[in-house]
Amino acid sequence: MKDYTYMMSRQLKWLFYLVAVFVLGYGFTDYQPFFAGMILGAGISTFNLWLLQVKINRIGQGVVDRDEKKRTLGMLTRFATAALAAVIALQYPGIFDMIAVIIGLMTPYLVIIIDYFFHHTELTTRKRGE
Template sequence: MTYYKIMVNRQRMWMLFLLAISVLGWGFTDYESIFAGLIFGQVVGFFNLYLLQKKINVVGEKAANNQAAKSLGALSRFAGAILLVVVVLRFPEYFHLIAAIVGLMTPYIVIMIDFIFHHKETTTTKRGE
């Protein structure tokens, strides 16, 4: 398994872990609308993460074969974010807007934290080499 696939699986695992914590918070606390917004944002964010990872894989394969790649699919990810905001604004009694936006940004935070913690695995050069 390549390093990229290991990283993708690790990021998906962390997203599912955070989603499970949010579901527990929704089920066992009195903050249903906040956790519902967080869950909805994390689901849309997880889908956006999946789309981004899939497009990066395609672009990497095309670059390895010296072919031109189209784009990273920002339009579909923006559409998901717009759909999230429209639904949350339409049903404010069920979803909290700020929590939904935080949930939408959760995958990018997971990507940054994953990079920080696993940066040492890729940089194994010693002093003086």
């Protein structure tokens, strides 16, 4: 479980950095609707990733504690927050770019894939016993 906690904190850290870059892009460029959409999409998607990781931790602890209660990962909650981002972007098209919101909603998956490749190459380059 220690590796999972480390992975979770690493991915969330990179997502926060990415959202900070989007905020800088919003503040210092002429593409405010695009970066506002990226901030909205990435912010909601970061919340969804955090929520998923918390629920996975709870399920893992339930298995450890032999809790037989059936639990779900909350797919409906994550879909609802993504739909909320889309509704906000549709309601305020002058402020948020819809394409940027959709791209922002996909950023955690890109971060997870990149994190996997960096972490996998780190593990494969180590020798046994180090």
